[in-house]
Amino acid sequence: MPITNExxxxxxxxxLELVATGTAAEIVALYAPDGVLEDPVGSEPLVxxxxxxxxxxTLEPMKVTTELLAIRASGGEAAFHFHIETDTGAxxxxxxxxxxxxxxxxxxxxxxxxWWNDGDMTFG
Amino acid sequence: MPITNExxxxxxxxxLELVATGTAAEIVALYAPDGVLEDPVGSEPLVxxxxxxxxxxTLEPMKVTTELLAIRASGGEAAFHFHIETDTGAxxxxxxxxxxxxxxxxxxxxxxxxWWNDGDMTFG
Numbered sequence: 001m002p003i004t005n006e007x008x009x010x011x012x013x014x015x016l017e018l019v020a021t022g023t024a025a026e027i028v029a030l031y032a033p034d035g036v037l038e039d040p041v042g043s044e045p046l047v048x049x050x051x052x053x054x055x056x057x058t059l060e061p062m063k064v065t066t067e068l069l070a071i072r073a074s075g076g077e078a079a080f081h082f083h084i085e086t087d088t089g090a091x092x093x094x095x096x097x098x099x100x101x102x103x104x105x106x107x108x109x110x111x112x113x114x115w116w117n118d119g120d121m122t123f124g
Numbered sequence: 125m126p127i128t129n130e131x132x133x134x135x136x137x138x139x140l141e142l143v144a145t146g147t148a149a150e151i152v153a154l155y156a157p158d159g160v161l162e163d164p165v166g167s168e169p170l171v172x173x174x175x176x177x178x179x180x181x182t183l184e185p186m187k188v189t190t191e192l193l194a195i196r197a198s199g200g201e202a203a204f205h206f207h208i209e210t211d212t213g214a215x216x217x218x219x220x221x222x223x224x225x226x227x228x229x230x231x232x233x234x235x236x237x238x239w240w241n242d243g244d245m246t247f248g
Contacts, residue, residue, distance in 0.1 A: 002166065005241050042126065042199015070194075070205055072222040072239040075166015079222035079239035081194055081205055098196040098203035100224065100239070115196040115203040115224070117129050 002076025003107050009071055011107055012078050016066040019084070024056035032108040039114035040097075063087040069096065077102045085124075092124045126200025127231050133195055135231055136202050140190040143208070148180035156232040163238035164221075187211040193220065201226045209248075216248045 003011075011030070018027045028049045031037070037052050038045040046052050064086050071080040079100045086093045097116035104110045127135075135154070142151045152173045155161070161176050162169040170176050188210050195204040203224045210217045221240035228234045 005243070040198040041201050041203075070220070070222070072220075072241070072244060074164040074239045074241050077165050077239060079203065079224070081222070096194070096196075098194070098205070098222070100203070115198045115201060117196070117198050119129070120196060 001105060003103050003105065005073035005078075007107055008073040008076065008078040008101070008103060011103060011109075012071055012080050012101060013068060015101070015109075016068055016082060019056075019059065020064050020066045024053050024060050027056045028053040030109055031112075032104050032106075032110045035109050035111065037112045039099075039112065040117065041113050041115050059086065062089070094122045094124055095120055125229060127227050127229065129197035129202075131231055132197040132200065132202040132225070132227060135227060135233075136195055136204050136225060137192060139225070139233075140192055140206055143180075143183065144188045144190045148177050148184050151180045152177040154233055155236075156228050156230075156234045159233050159235065161236045163223075163236065164241065165237050165239050183210065186213070217245055218248055219245045 015030055031049055031052055033049055035052060036045050036047050037055060046055055067083040069081040069083055071078055077100060081098050083096050095116055097114045099112060099114045101109050102111040139154055155173055155176055157173055159176060160169050160171050161179060170179055191207040193205040193207055195202055201224060205222050207220050219240055221238045223236060223238045225233050226235040
C-alpha cells in the first residue's frame, strides 16, 4: 500500500523543517537505506544514506530557511515547489526549486529529484 | 545530448497551448512514439501514442484554458505547476496540477507524470 496523500504532505513538511533546522543525520534518517537523490536532475544520482548524508552535510554549517510554496500528492509520491535561502557566509543564495519525492510503504524517501538550474539562483 | 533548459521550457509552453487550443492528434505529436503518460501518478501508465491520444481525446470537445504558474528545467527535463480549467458542459473543473516531462534528444516527450488528487479539484 502506498502511503496516503496526507502522509506524503506531512513528510515533505517535516523534510523542509529539517533542511532548515536539523542535522544531516536527522535529514538522512528520512531516506530509505537504498534511497536515491538526484539534485539537480541530470546530475549523477547519489545512492544510499552515506552518500546522501554527505550532500546534506554541506548545508549543516549554514543558516538555512525554507518555505513550502505548493504541493501536490498522488500515488505515494509528492511534487512540491519551495523557497530556500542559504546563508553561505559570503552571501545569501535564494532558490525556488521543484522537487518530487517517492516514498516506500514505511514513508521513507526512496527517490528525491530536484529540478532547478544555475539561472534560477540569485544571490542577495 | 539532452535538450537545453530553454527548449524544455518552450516545449512545455507549446504543450499547454495545445492542451487549450489543439487537437488530440496535435498534442500526441509532441510525444515520442514510445512515450509514457502517468496522470495522475499512481494510475496505470499509458504507453505509446495510440493510448496517449485516447487520453487527450476526452478533452477535445471541451473548452479548456491553461496557464503556466511556475517551471523549472534541468537535465533535459522540466517540472511545472499550472492552472487548468475544463468546461465539461455540466460545470467548470479547476485544477492546479504539478507535472514533470522528460524529453528525448529530439525534444519529444518520453515521459509525462502528473501529481494531483481528487481533493485538489474544485468545480466552479
